[in-house]
Amino acid sequence: MGTRRDVGSTDLARLDAARLGREFAAGSEGSLEAIYKDVAGLVYTLAARALGDEHEAEDVTQQTFVSAWKARATFDPARGELRGWVVGIARKRIADALDKRRREVRNVDAVSALSGPEATVDAELENVLLAYELEQLGPPRNTIMAMAFLDGHTHDHIADQLDMPLGTVKSHIRRSLIALRDRMEVSDVAS
Amino acid sequence: MSHLDDDVLAMLALGDPVASHEREHAATCDECARQVAEISRTRAGLESLAQTGGLLAPPPAVWEAISSQVRRGDGADELAARRERTRRSTSPWMVGVAAAAGLVIGGVGVATLVNGAEAAREQVAVAPLTNLETEQDAGVARVELRADGSQVLVLETEYEPIDGAALEVWLIDENVEGMISLGFLTSGSETFVIPAGFDVTAYPIVDVSVEPFDGDPTHSGQSVTRGVLDA
Ligand SMILES: [Zn+2]
Numbered sequence: 401m402g403t404r405r406d407v408g409s410t411d412l413a414r415l416d417a418a419r420l421g422r423e424f425a426a427g428s429e430g431s432l433e434a435i436y437k438d439v440a441g442l443v444y445t446l447a448a449r450a451l452g453d454e455h456e457a458e459d460v461t462q463q464t465f466v467s468a469w470k471a472r473a474t475f476d477p478a479r480g481e482l483r484g485w486v487v488g489i490a491r492k493r494i495a496d497a498l499d500k501r502r503r504e505v506r507n508v509d510a511v512s513a514l515s516g517p518e519a520t521v522d523a524e525l526e527n528v529l530l531a532y533e534l535e536q537l538g539p540p541r542n543t544i545m546a547m548a549f550l551d552g553h554t555h556d557h558i559a560d561q562l563d564m565p566l567g568t569v570k571s572h573i574r575r576s577l578i579a580l581r582d583r584m585e586v587s588d589v590a591s
Numbered sequence: 592m593s594h595l596d597d598d599v600l601a602m603l604a605l606g607d608p609v610a611s612h613e614r615e616h617a618a619t620c621d622e623c624a625r626q627v628a629e630i631s632r633t634r635a636g637l638e639s640l641a642q643t644g645g646l647l648a649p650p651p652a653v654w655e656a657i658s659s660q661v662r663r664g665d666g667a668d669e670l671a672a673r674r675e676r677t678r679r680s681t682s683p684w685m686v687g688v689a690a691a692a693g694l695v696i697g698g699v700g701v702a703t704l705v706n707g708a709e710a711a712r713e714q715v716a717v718a719p720l721t722n723l724e725t726e727q728d729a730g731v732a733r734v735e736l737r738a739d740g741s742q743v744l745v746l747e748t749e750y751e752p753i754d755g756a757a758l759e760v761w762l763i764d765e766n767v768e769g770m771i772s773l774g775f776l777t778s779g780s781e782t783f784v785i786p787a788g789f790d791v792t793a794y795p796i797v798d799v800s801v802e803p804f805d806g807d808p809t810h811s812g813q814s815v816t817r818g819v820l821d822a
Contacts, residue, residue: 432661436654444649458653465657530636531645549637550645574601581633 421477432469439483440465442532443490449524450494451501460497464490487525494521526584533583534576540564541576548573595623604630663721663817712737718797718818720748729816732797734785742785748799748816750779759802761810762794769794770810775802795820 420438424431443464447457468475468486475485498517534545540562547553547561555573559566595603595613602609603617604627617623712735722729730748737743746760758776760783763769773783776799785791799816 433654433658436657440654441646441648444653445647448647449643458649461649461653462656462660466660469657469661527636527639527643528646530633531640531643534637534640535646545637546645550640552641570607571598574598574605577601577604577630577633577637578597580637581630584633584636585629 417481417483418477421475421482424472424482425475425477427472432465435468435482435486436465439486439532441535442483442487442528445531446487446490446521446524446528447494447497449528450521451497456497460490460493464493467493491518491521491525530580530584533580536583537576537579541572541579544569544572545576545580594620595626600626600630603627604634660726663819712743715742716791716795716820718795718820720746720797720799720816720818722749723814723817730779732818732820734791734820741787742789742791744773744783744785744791744797745781746776746783746797746799747780748776750776753801756801756803758815759800759810761796761798761800762789762791763796763798764794765796767796770798772808791820 420431420434424435440461444457444461447460448454451457451460464486468489471489475482495517498520502517534549535542537545544558544562547558548555553561555566555569558564559569562569595616599609599613600617600623603614609617617627714733715736716734718732720729720732721727730746732748733745735743735745744760744762750758760773760776760781761770762773762785771786771789771794773785797818797820798810798814800811801813801815802811
């Protein structure tokens, strides 16, 4: 078994991300929809987890993308990926929503015992990011990894279901694991 | 010997069997041990997804709300920003000239305010209006063609008098570069004559702004109601 790196699709994805960032900053038509398709699930899931309320999560998702579009001229493609910038706006919005909720709660003593809103968001962020990166793996790896880790199926069962040799399933899992480690490492989203 | 390759590192992190010399290397090499620890951390993260679940998708209504809000409200900030730029870059002399020009335009707007009861009209374009603060429906603006060939803008919208300021009605182009004042709103239902030869399609944004009585004839940047004419 060689040490061939899976560079092709990752490099293409980075080029795409860089192009989208420039288009977004320039206000090109369609770029808002493109970044929405990319990270709306991430933003919404993060908000739903942190806020525990899907309607509030919908509002935060809407506010995040509208704010991002209005502030697009302040996005600097040279300083990082657009998706990380958008997620940064979402973190702020979620923290604000939690903050507002805490101020509305009467029992100040009970509230002050809780961790701050930023900490609450960040506790969820890594987990949601990993779920996002898992989907980014693309087929068949996203399916295999979801079956193995989200659904907890055995490798034998997955091989059976996907009509794939067991060795191939195991190899996909190992490569996916490395790819996810790399993505989480370089991800400027979490910083 | 050289370090372990990614595949073996992943096998170690997954607890899969590896050759004994590979296991020994991982136990004695700091670099490889660090990598195994990192990959194990990713594995633990993936395992925790079993409890929390994967990504959720927002309902389609969220995107619809974003795209309509962006289409509708995008000019708001741009207008305020433009005002800021103008303020910073305009000399007092220029303000004087603009004031003179603005007074003429304002005068035309007021003078051509016409009575709502008119002869047969044909609707040319319509703009649902939105209160920019509450984002609620705020009535409608219609461009109508009168029997004599002139065009009017009919506003049916919320109206509340403001102390020390007036509500001014504007038609603005899509780039928020050019605009014309049609006059002041003094009731919830008002008709403004559009000057002959003025191409409404080039100025599709209907905007109502709060204009303080400060002698500055340019748009204050404080829009309260807006809509886009859809011919
Ligand atoms: Zn080593």
